[in-house]
Amino acid sequence: MGEVNTFIQSIPLNYFIILSSVLFSLGVLGVLLRKNAIIILGCVELMLNSVNLLLAAFSAYKGNGDGQLLVFFIMVVAAAEVAVGLAIIAMLYRNTRSVDVSIFNKLRG
Numbered sequence: 001m002g003e004v005n006t007f008i009q010s011i012p013l014n015y016f017i018i019l020s021s022v023l024f025s026l027g028v029l030g031v032l033l034r035k036n037a038i039i040i041l042g043c044v045e046l047m048l049n050s051v052n053l054l055l056a057a058f059s060a061y062k063g064n065g066d067g068q069l070l071v072f073f074i075m076v077v078a079a080a081e082v083a084v085g086l087a088i089i090a091m092l093y094r095n096t097r098s099v100d101v102s103i104f105n106k107l108r109g
Helices: 002-009 013-033 037-062 066-096 101-107
Strands: none
Touching: 013 037, 037 066, 066 101
16 A cells, blocks of 8 residues: 555645646536536536545545545535436426526526
8 A cells, every 4th residue: 555655646746736726627617618518517527526636636645545535425426416417407308408508597487
């Protein structure tokens, strides 16, 4: 187990922070600029994965498993989010024959 930490610690922590920041920014831009519900769902997943990368990197540099435990819980939340999100998208497509999120305003009772 010490070999894995040594290998990960050979990469500067700044690289992980920069990569995670870029991935998170791309996810935020995708959520804000796109209107396709499937792409928005994918961008939310990208943001969650960037946080997971950063937590795992900090956990490896610190040398304990607290960050990896948080990664596990975030993965569980992401799986539930995908299940609920895809169900909502399927309902939206069945009712409107489109996955454009601007149609959600028309679904008001």
